[in-house]
Amino acid sequence: MKLFSFWRSLATYRVRIALNLKGITPDEVIQVNLIKGEQRDPAYRAINPMMAIPALIEGDGPALFESLAIVEYLDETHPNPPLLPRDPRGRARVRGLSQLVACDSHPLIVPRVREYLEHEFKFDQAAVQQWCRHWHTAAIAALETHLQDKSTGRYCHGDTVTMADICLASQAAGAKFFQVDTAPFANFSRIVDALSQIDAFARAHPLKQPGAPAA
Numbered sequence: 501m502k503l504f505s506f507w508r509s510l511a512t513y514r515v516r517i518a519l520n521l522k523g524i525t526p527d528e529v530i531q532v533n534l535i536k537g538e539q540r541d542p543a544y545r546a547i548n549p550m551m552a553i554p555a556l557i558e559g560d561g562p563a564l565f566e567s568l569a570i571v572e573y574l575d576e577t578h579p580n581p582p583l584l585p586r587d588p589r590g591r592a593r594v595r596g597l598s599q600l601v602a603c604d605s606h607p608l609i610v611p612r613v614r615e616y617l618e619h620e621f622k623f624d625q626a627a628v629q630q631w632c633r634h635w636h637t638a639a640i641a642a643l644e645t646h647l648q649d650k651s652t653g654r655y656c657h658g659d660t661v662t663m664a665d666i667c668l669a670s671q672a673a674g675a676k677f678f679q680v681d682t683a684p685f686a687n688f689s690r691i692v693d694a695l696s697q698i699d700a701f702a703r704a705h706p707l708k709q710p711g712a713p714a715a
């Protein structure tokens with residue numbers, strides 16, 4: 501198994517957590533340096549035409565792409581511990597919370613969007629930061645409202661870790677990168693804190709990866 505990764509990538513963080521929870525160690529972790537723009541190299545573009553990480557190749561492939569699709573693939577091929585609840589409503593809620601992060605919020609702050617704002621619309625660094633903080637805060641506010649539901653427990657959905665928690669952790673790491681104040685969001689902060697104490701989450705954290713800065 502080969503994982504295409506970079507320390508800072510929040511989408512790859514989601515896959516790293518799932519791999520750790522399932523007890524899977526990829527044979528190879530291939531660095532795609534997003535700061536140098538290596539995601540746009542022709543060799544990587546042939547693996548993921550979206551020019552984004554993660555990608556995962558198992559055996560002869562084909563390459564798997566999109567973090568949530570990869571997490572669900574890992575869940576289906578390695579069912580323990582399960583990352584989705586058994587009941588359809590529970591599954592829909594967990595997928596909904598996950599997509600809020602991975603499909604609504606995260607795509608607005610990825611390098612290609614930040615670079616487009618800078619180069620095409622001449623946003624300066626402060627404006628880009630404001631853009632990122634705005635979309636982060638909007639998503640965390642929505643998550644916080646959902647987390648007031650009675651189906652929230654120690655974690656996003658009950659007392660066992662699900663795919664929603666994987667996504668919540670990635671949202672929290674992004675919030676730190678962009679200096680978003682998460683203190684007003686009590687449920688979000690409580691669950692993020694609980695997740696940070698789980699080894700599979702702690703080991704997967706962006707700042708624990710090769711090449712990451714000290715803080």
Ligand SMILES: N[C@@H](CCC(=O)N[C@@H](CS)C(=O)NCC(=O)O)C(=O)O
Pocket residue numbers: 508509510511512534539551552553554565566567568602607610611612613
């Ligand atoms: N929806 C995708 C997002 C993938 C994505 O955009 N990854 C970022 C890093 S977290 C990336 O590689 N961006 C490259 C770029 O924007 O140029 C997923 O969840 O896998």
